[in-house]
Amino acid sequence: MNEKIKFTDSITGEEIEMFVIEQTRVNNMEYLLVTESEDDGEEAEAYILKDLSCPEEEEAVYEFVEDDAELKYVSDIFAELLEDTEITR
Numbered sequence: 787m788n789e790k791i792k793f794t795d796s797i798t799g800e801e802i803e804m805f806v807i808e809q810t811r812v813n814n815m816e817y818l819l820v821t822e823s824e825d826d827g828e829e830a831e832a833y834i835l836k837d838l839s840c841p842e843e844e845e846a847v848y849e850f851v852e853d854d855a856e857l858k859y860v861s862d863i864f865a866e867l868l869e870d871t872e873i874t875r
Contacts (some may be wrong), residue, residue: 794814807832808867812860834860
């Protein structure tokens with residue numbers, strides 16, 4: 787997938803660019819697996835974000851998944867979707 791998206795930190799106003807590796811929908815919640823690195827061949831930090839915005843909102847609102855149970859559950863789903871990619875927690 788590797789679509790490039792930009793986020794604006796609501797606290798600092800800093801613009802952050804991320805690359806979307808994969809996305810999925812679980813229990814009517816949209817999740818993104820993102821990384822700061824575009825290169826598929828290198829080991830990189832990946833993050834799972836969830837979309838908190840309402841369908842009628844013009845811009846999406848994402849937050850990092852920090853709940854351990856939710857993080858494990860969604861990362862297991864991404865691991866299945868990306869069978870050739872190793873995901874470690």
